[in-house]
Amino acid sequence: MSDIIGTRDQSSVRAYTQPLDIDLDANDWMYHHEGNENILFKYIGSSGGSHSMLQGQILRLQKHNVPISGASEDDGSSTSDSKMRERTLLQLYHDRSTFSHDVIGRLLGEKYILPQRLVRVSAYLISQLNAAAASQRPANRLHKQADVDQALGVLIPDMSGDGQRLSIEIKPKWGFLPTSRSVDPVKHRTCRYCMHKYLKHSADKASGFCPLDLYSGDSERVEQAVDALVANPQNNFRVFIDGNLVDSSPVQAVAHWDVFKSVLVGILVEDGVLPRLADLQRSLDRLDIEGVYPEYLAALRSGALSGAEPSIEDWVTACSTYISCEQDSVVSDKQAVLEFMLSVTLKDISMMIQIDSWPPQSLEDPKPSYSIAIVDTDAKKLSKMTMYLERDQAIVKNYLDLFPDTAQQTQCTE
Ligand SMILES: O=P(O)(O)O[C@@H]1[C@@H](OP(=O)(O)O)[C@H](OP(=O)(O)O)[C@H](O)[C@H](OP(=O)(O)O)[C@H]1OP(=O)(O)O
Numbered sequence: 445m446s447d448i449i450g451t452r453d454q455s456s457v458r459a460y461t462q463p464l465d466i467d468l469d470a471n472d473w474m475y476h477h478e479g480n481e482n483i484l485f486k487y488i489g490s491s492g493g494s495h496s497m498l499q500g501q502i503l504r505l506q507k508h509n510v511p512i513s514g515a516s517e518d519d520g521s522s523t524s525d526s527k528m529r530e531r532t533l534l535q536l537y538h539d540r541s542t543f544s545h546d547v548i549g550r551l552l553g554e555k556y557i558l559p560q561r562l563v564r565v566s567a568y569l570i571s572q573l574n575a576a577a578a579s580q581r582p583a584n585r586l587h588k589q590a591d592v593d594q595a596l597g598v599l600i601p602d603m604s605g606d607g608q609r610l611s612i613e614i615k616p617k618w619g620f621l622p623t624s625r626s627v628d629p630v631k632h633r634t635c636r637y638c639m640h641k642y643l644k645h646s647a648d649k650a651s652g653f654c655p656l657d658l659y660s661g662d663s664e665r666v667e668q669a670v671d672a673l674v675a676n677p678q679n680n681f682r683v684f685i686d687g688n689l690v691d692s693s694p695v696q697a698v699a700h701w702d703v704f705k706s707v708l709v710g711i712l713v714e715d716g717v718l719p720r721l722a723d724l725q726r727s728l729d730r731l732d733i734e735g736v737y738p739e740y741l742a743a744l745r746s747g748a749l750s751g752a753e754p755s756i757e758d759w760v761t762a763c764s765t766y767i768s769c770e771q772d773s774v775v776s777d778k779q780a781v782l783e784f785m786l787s788v789t790l791k792d793i794s795m796m797i798q799i800d801s802w803p804p805q806s807l808e809d810p811k812p813s814y815s816i817a818i819v820d821t822d823a824k825k826l827s828k829m830t831m832y833l834e835r836d837q838a839i840v841k842n843y844l845d846l847f848p849d850t851a852q853q854t855q856c857t858e
Pocket residue numbers: 479480481679788789791792824828
């Protein structure tokens with residue numbers, strides 16, 4: 445079905461079985477950022493007893509309790525129980541890493557996936573990190589905090605940069621219009637983001653960003669998308685200078701913004717990751733939630749899906765089957781659902797573009813070297829399928845209520 449096949453790097457996966465066992469000091473970590481599921485701390489090494497291997501690393505901690513299936517409920521006092529808990533946790537993290545590298549990396553290109561390393565974290569460390577971060581966290585995220593019981597955290601390279609580095613984060617969202625004839629016709633005209641923004645925000649706050657401009661490969665449209673992101677970044681656009689999030693307009697904060705913008709547009713047009721992402725999103729989601737939901741129910745009825753979350757073997761098999769099948773070939777209900785779920789992950793990733801040195805030596809011919817990483821490559825929960833259908837219906841209904849006439853609706857173009 446696709447020629448998008450990355451290479452496998454087993455070394456990063458193997459690293460997962462050997463968690464680092466070093467004394468982490470909360471004073472060495474600074475609150476960096478967070479999403480809905482994870483909170484991240486940046487290594488600053490200010491306690492005096494710094495570890496060189498932690499330089500340039502981010503500690504990613506989960507904000508919700510790690511589900512431990514099969515483990516007995518224990519207070520951690522029994523050695524055999526805590527060993528079992530550790531084994532279960534290691535398996536869970538190993539599966540996550542395998543999903544990032546062997547599924548998402550294989551689809552998108554391994555070079556975009558960051559190496560990950562497990563590290564032991566104590567409840568005391570996490571409670572100290574939670575306390576130190578409290579005053580810096582956004583109000584809308586405070587209902588969750590790092591789970592003190594997780595025992596293991598993940599170290600990933602810090603893509604927000606340091607020194608003269610500049611880093612741009614873009615959450616590009618959905619890069620295609622559905623083609624399936626069985627979906628609501630408005631979806632053929634207006635892209636998911638351009639409808640969803642009216643459900644998330646009032647019309648006056650809705651962003652002018654259309655992801656299809658960003659994915660278009662056309663310099664003018666990509667520049668238009670960057671301008672719209674700068675004007676209304678929401679959670680789709682962030683700039684980090686020297687590793688710190690810029691909270692003012694990048695037009696003022698970034699030296700020679702206009703030159704920088706053309707460099708950024710050049711990278712977005714020339715690097716293959718955006719077209720790859722859009723192709724994958726589209727071909728993994730051929731039926732749309734409207735078409736795949738009945739297949740989900742059929743797979744549950746037939747027992748092909750049990751109602752439990754897919755195993756890592758299910759994901760790896762679904763990915764291999766997708767890669768080996770011809771475009772438009774008929775697949776099983778289970779395969780269709782798993783492909784859809786892979787597209788959900790790919791519709792929610794962020795790209796971090798790190799520019800090695802800015803401003804450049806020559807503004808006339810700026811060609812800074814850069815690297816791109818794709819972050820937030822976790823599997824999404826199959827248990828959210830019904831929510832996805834309901835959200836889709838809510839998005840379309842709200843949009844059609846606001847813009848009932850075709851002439852009023854945004855015409856998005858791929
Ligand atoms: O459905 P969407 O498009 O709103 O995506 C959700 C994101 O919303 P946004 O990008 O603001 O629209 C949402 O982002 P925010 O929390 O709003 O920053 C999450 O990324 C969510 O994923 P998860 O539940 O944390 O695994 C995302 O949910 P999934 O659809 O990826 O499960």
